[in-house]
Amino acid sequence: MRLRSLILLALFSLTAGAVCVGAIRLQESPQEAKMPQSPRTISRSGYSIARLPAADVERLAKNLTPEQYRVTQKSGTEAAFCGNLLDNKKDGFYACVVCGLPLFSSEHKFNSGTGWPSFFTPFDKDHVAYVKDESHGMERIEIECARCGAHLGHVFEDGPRPTGLRYCLNSAALNFVEKGQPIPLASQPLPLKTAYFAGGCFWGIEHRFQECPGVAGVESGYMNGSTEAPTYEDVCGHATGHAEAVRVLYDPAKVTYRQLLDGFFRMHDPTQLDRQGPDVGDQYRSAVFTTDAEQQREAEAFKLALQSSPKYLGRKIVTVIEPAKRFWPAEAYHQDYVERTGRACHSVNPWPEVFGQDKAPAKAH
Ligand SMILES: [Zn+2]
Numbered sequence: 001m002r003l004r005s006l007i008l009l010a011l012f013s014l015t016a017g018a019v020c021v022g023a024i025r026l027q028e029s030p031q032e033a034k035m036p037q038s039p040r041t042i043s044r045s046g047y048s049i050a051r052l053p054a055a056d057v058e059r060l061a062k063n064l065t066p067e068q069y070r071v072t073q074k075s076g077t078e079a080a081f082c083g084n085l086l087d088n089k090k091d092g093f094y095a096c097v098v099c100g101l102p103l104f105s106s107e108h109k110f111n112s113g114t115g116w117p118s119f120f121t122p123f124d125k126d127h128v129a130y131v132k133d134e135s136h137g138m139e140r141i142e143i144e145c146a147r148c149g150a151h152l153g154h155v156f157e158d159g160p161r162p163t164g165l166r167y168c169l170n171s172a173a174l175n176f177v178e179k180g181q182p183i184p185l186a187s188q189p190l191p192l193k194t195a196y197f198a199g200g201c202f203w204g205i206e207h208r209f210q211e212c213p214g215v216a217g218v219e220s221g222y223m224n225g226s227t228e229a230p231t232y233e234d235v236c237g238h239a240t241g242h243a244e245a246v247r248v249l250y251d252p253a254k255v256t257y258r259q260l261l262d263g264f265f266r267m268h269d270p271t272q273l274d275r276q277g278p279d280v281g282d283q284y285r286s287a288v289f290t291t292d293a294e295q296q297r298e299a300e301a302f303k304l305a306l307q308s309s310p311k312y313l314g315r316k317i318v319t320v321i322e323p324a325k326r327f328w329p330a331e332a333y334h335q336d337y338v339e340r341t342g343r344a345c346h347s348v349n350p351w352p353e354v355f356g357q358d359k360a361p362a363k364a365h
Pocket of ligand 1: 096097098099100101145146147148149
């Protein structure tokens with residue numbers, strides 16, 4: 001359950017003794033309920049959030065103290081004002097005590113006066129899972145580690161701005177990693193790589209790459225034009241030369257650059273010059289913007305092979321392949337457009353064919 005599909009409706013009520021108690025409900029908007037849920041295995045900030053098998057969690061849980069085990073594996077709650085991280089004011093992040101996933105950051109910590117460490121937002125909204133908890137005759141939202149399912153605490157809607165949320169944590173569920181100290185391997189992000197593509201309206205291209213296994217994040221933006229910080233209006237005016245493009249963060253152990261190229265050429269028509277379907281203009285040109293010589297070589301070789309295939313007999317592929325200049329993120333209302341609105345363009349989902357036909361094991365490069 002993603003954070004934005006959480007709507008916290010009923011008001012929080014604080015009982016005597018300031019314990020973690022509230023009355024809030026989970027509800028999806030009709031629009032969100034209709035949309036297909038695509039469970040991420042890599043978070044937006046680049047960490048593996050593939051759910052660990054029960055056997056792995058069991059193995060990790062053997063390293064816990066009895067109190068850590070009771071809290072994380074048996075949904076326990078530590079006594080108020082007793083946790084070792086309540087008064088911690090050092091800079092750093094708070095990782096899951098079981099699997100190491102970073103869950104909260106010192107910059108979002110605040111003193112709630114409740115006796116438990118409190119944060120107004122998670123380290124990454126993909127790192128925390130939400131579960132309706134109706135135990136003890138109350139209706140609360142329990143929070144779990146998205147990777148290993150460890151119980152962390154609860155979330156209430158009496159927090160400070162800007163979120164208005166209070167993530168109420170058990171110290172026993174967390175390991176603090178101080179800024180400047182070595183980061184344990186389990187708390188490190190995946191070694192992701194970046195690729196850039198332009199193939200018409202970025203709404204649809206962004207959406208198709210978001211569906212690709214092994215892709216951590218996709219952002220819409222403008223690139224390879226002649227001005228700084230262009231706006232959508234600038235780009236539509238055709239005077240700046242920017243293309244509507246996407247920045248793709250991917251895990252090379254799960255999807256190769258070649259597979260990304262394959263999907264890209266399937267999800268749009270690379271024979272259309274400065275247009276894509278009804279969208280006409282140089283901002284809709286087909287382009288691969290490369291980050292290094294290896295990507296440049298691989299993209300050119302892929303295009304050459306594709307041009308020689310029967311599919312493109314008598315049809316010239318016009319895709320431009322050139323080094324990436326600075327990527328300028330587009331306005332917020334262009335991000336996750338298809339995911340937010342359900343409106344679709346670029347209707348071909350290329351990934352079943354890409355992964356079905358290319359059986360070669362993914363290799364890092
Ligand atoms: Zn965990």
